[in-house]
Amino acid sequence: MKNICFTFQVHQPYRLRNFHFFEIGSHYNYFDEETNAKIMRQIVEESYLPTNKLLLNLINTFGNKIKVSFAISGTALNQMEQYVPEVLESFKELAATGNIEFLGQNYATSLSSLKSESAFHEEVLEHKRLINKLFRKRPKVFLNTGLLYSDEIGKMISDLGFKGVITEGSSVILNGKSPNNLYKSASRPPLSLFLRNTSLSDDIALRFSQRNWNEWPLTSEKYLGWLSALPASDELVNLVMDYGTFGEHHKKESGIFEFLEFLFRHIAESKDLKLSTPEEVLKSVSAKAKLKISTPISWTGTDKNGSVWLKNEMQQEAFDTLYVMENLIKKTKDKFLHQDWERLKSADHFLYMNNFDEDLNNLFNPYENPYAAFLKYMNVLSDFQLKVEDKTKKSAKRKNSRSFSKKQIDETIN
């Protein structure tokens, strides 16, 4: 039996408000509540809610033959709570069936794994706490921002207690090997590697409604045929995609919901295929070989590495400026500063600063061009820096004044 692992990524960042440089120092709110709420509502209505409902119906019909896993970011969960609580209820309902696995992530879908182990560590634990609080689940398998992975990152993930990690089945690392097997990390062999099947995932996520694609229209029968035709030695197929694929990137009219429903029905009724979750796979499938991955890979861009976020000078300056503040923020122990800092770390902010040539559709990119994205981000960051400095000075002052008054008292007494 081949394991078919569907993993859906759910993420929305806190998009920034049009924060003008006049406002630097004002410490006004950074985030665009209105836009964020609007986008969340739209995607919930078009995608998350109908797809959740579809999955729930399938589970009611086929029981534990229907299984999928979710990677839901902390910023998405918090915005659901804030703006559309009913969708959170719907995810909870799915979780309660026991057929859903939740994957570990870093809270805001940040790029900390490329920059700061301590920040990464904190973010992962924060996300873990949130998943446990909302769904009563403890993630065992990890999905990093944009599927970023390297031997270094593997060490950090393994040290945080995860047994497996999902990354891109990039041709660079596979060297002719099949992505449809379980592999082991070269740096921490207990950590298993799940590799996303790039072409089969993108057939659904990217190409499903492309009329100029020679396989259009893609039917569930055709897709099932592709899965069945895979060699017997392939033990699992990891199909990882953004959850917005259903209803948002491909609208209802494209037939994407029918496709998903019938594909799941066929698999549930199939003798050679079964839907699984990564944690289950870990129990039944043993890892084939070690994969050495010295430079980070990801599922984004043409290069499938970290370059979409950190290629140009603006992205690098913004990124470095942000992480320089890490220790100062920790020292303040301020809840609100900490929350801003988390939200500012979302990789999306850096993606918006990417060069003009990248196609950034499907992202709800609020900016006209990368320059505007950079300017807004830096305005906010400048204000944030001042806010952190103010806080640091204040607490230093408090300490000083206390010791001074004690001294005064001592002097008075003596």
Next chain:
Amino acid sequence: MKILMLGWEYPPHISGGLATACQGLVESLLKKGHEVLFLLPKAVKEMQSERFRLISASNVELPKKQDSITYPQLRKLIPNVDPTQIHNLSGDKYNFSGAYGPNLIEEVYWLGVVVSKLAKELEFDIIHAHDWLTFPAGIIAKEISRKPLLVHVHATAFDRSAKINREIYEIERQGMLVADKVMAVSNLTKKIIIDKYHIDAKKVITTYNGVKQKDISQNLDTSRFKEKIVTFLGRITYQKGPEYFIEAAEKVLKRDRNVRFVMAGKGDLMAEMIKIVAVKRLSSHFHFTGFLKGHEVDRMLAMTDVFVMPSISEPFGIAPLEAIQANIPVIISRQSGVAEVLPHAFIVDYWDTDSLSEAIYGLINHKSFAKMVKGLNRVTLQNLTWGHAAETVSSTYQSVA
């Protein structure tokens, strides 16, 4: 092909971008094998090479007798000039100033008289007239020689002032109507020609200006100021939006005193701008240079950290291209034709001084941002040559010849 080109200025005589544009185009046309006879009111010195002749209208003897075309046409096009009231006639020549002075319309008239003689005596295949100043001459040359006329619109009456000069508008319109093809320096200008002059869209061709590729590694003074320098360079006239530059300066200076603003150039609004700057108490960080000559422009650019062109209406605008060449990040208004060829420039609406000041602030405070804007624009510039412009012009010649 042999081209009779009609212009108003040619380097080293420069007032705005027109002279530079004419030279860039002529040199590339020559490289393509064309011959150019360039007639202008007054040449600093007449030039002649194998396939190029610069003819000063001031040195051309006026025709001895009247023909049936010239004076009736001129009476129709320029009814306000009385040919019997001649001011600058010296012997049998008209003494052009070639400037844009009070006698401008009279000089436009007499260029038409001069060209009638050349149109009869010289041989050429095509007439190419730059801007309304030469359109009457172009129309006369076409009627006499029966050669095709191409008018090249670098600016229209709508770009010069808020109040439209009807006399000039009418001359422009007649030139465009009579012409076989109309070349516009941007889609912005093309749209004005179609919408405001009601010219058949099929006749109008966008021909972007180029920029001379030059070596920027020359050793020039850099700034003596420790502050960053933000520069406005151009005529200080309504069309160039100087007051928006001042407004943006005020907003930047409120946050950041580590910057100086320079308004380089002269124009009818200069005194008013100086007053505004004084009233706003910005004078310690805001400087006026007056008109700058060629090498002074280069020095100014060498000192500049950010170049701003907030034009209200700019048919094209070569200045930002020169700034990009000098490796300076530029901010231009969306109302500039040049924005059409600079997809990676920082573009703002001229009235949006919030965005303009924010961009200035960003460029002087974030190195990476300035570097990106510079780098991406320089790549664009490599493809924006006069060679490309000459190609479009060449094929337009072919289409009417």
